[in-house]
Amino acid sequence: MLSEQRKFQILNAVKEKGSITNSELKELLDASESTIRRDITELDREGKLIKVFGGAISVNETESFEELSMQQKSVINLDEKKIIGELAATQIKPGDCVYIDSGTSTGFLVDAVSEKEAVYVTNAVAHAKNLVLRGFKVFLIGGELKETTEAIIGETAILSLQKYHFSVGFFGTNGISLKRGFTTPDIREATMKKVAIQCTAPQRRFILADHDKFGLISTVKFADIGDAIIVTDAKPAEKYANSLKLILPEQADEPK
The missing domain is CATH 1.10.10.10 (Winged helix-like DNA-binding domain superfamily/Winged helix DNA-binding domain)
Known part of the structure; x- marks a missing residue:
């Protein structure tokens, strides 16, 4: 040839x-x-x-294998993450059993949460502390604590997760690719995300991601691109906007 x-x-x-x-x-x-x-x-x-x-x-896609610490992530795209957190919080209703994944994007959701007639479950120590100090009912998943992301992971955590059925769930991601789906650097965190998504009502699974995450691919896939609605701060490129379910700042009530 x-x-x-x-x-x-x-x-x-x-x-x-x-x-x-x-x-x-x-x-x-x-x-x-x-x-x-x-x-x-x-x-x-x-x-x-x-x-x-x-x-x-x-x-059109870039691989990203580096895993940043919570401290490093906490100074990236702060305004965008605040917008995303506020948009995501509008999706929580009275009576919900809410799962909140670890991460800085979901941390801004926690800051914006106001619905007291809901139960919150998380694998992030910081999120649990933030919520309980503000008077919310919180369950913290038990298991191994990972230092860099401050997330609870491991077999014990998986077994704990599988006992729940979440009416709504919010998840972070390191990459969004039309062909490779949602990805993250650590296989243990990917497994936690995958199980939690499976335990969440299909129509109310939300990925919180700023515009920089589109086109990135990290090491481990945890969900297909059609498995969740993406809450983001700005309309992405047309190939994403025409193919994905999105919640944008100008239309927070209904996903596209």
């Missing part, structure tokens, strides 16, 4: 899947791994894809 033919097929595969590995391309094209790497390097130089370790991703 000629070089240009291989490159054409590589670009088609990346466009279709969002990302692809060298091993997948080796099988698809019946070419050596060194040939695949050379083609990817040339396409990367031409700006037609992004070369990453072990493969390539679409130029």
Whole structure:
């Protein structure tokens, strides 16, 4: 197969899947791994894809494997997260059993919560403390405490989560991709998010994410892109706006 033919097929595969590995391309094209790497390097130089370790991703998506601490995250996009938290809080109704995931975006939701006729469940120590000191009824999931994100994780936490049925749930994410879904850096936190989403009423699962999260891909997928409504601070690119259920500042009452 000629070089240009291989490159054409590589670009088609990346466009279709969002990302692809060298091993997948080796099988698809019946070419050596060194040939695949050379083609990817040339396409990367031409700006037609992004070369990453072990493969390539679409130029419209960026892989993000770094996990920031709560302190680091707490100073990023503060105004946007405040808007998102206030929008998300309007979705809580009297009588709800509410799950609130750990994270800084959900922390702004906690700050904005006002519904006292609801029960709140969280795997974040800081969220639980914030709520209980303000007179809300709170249940804190038990398990292992992770230092960097201050989240409760692990098998004990999973078993605790599975006892609940949440009428509404709010979750953070590190990346939003049409093809790769919602992703996060840590497999243990991803498992917590996945189980909590499964325990939440399908029509009332909300992902809280500022505009910078669109197009990012982190290490571990925890939900498909259609599994939740995204609460965000600004309308994303058309390919997202036309494909996703969104709650934006100008229309907080009904998801698109």
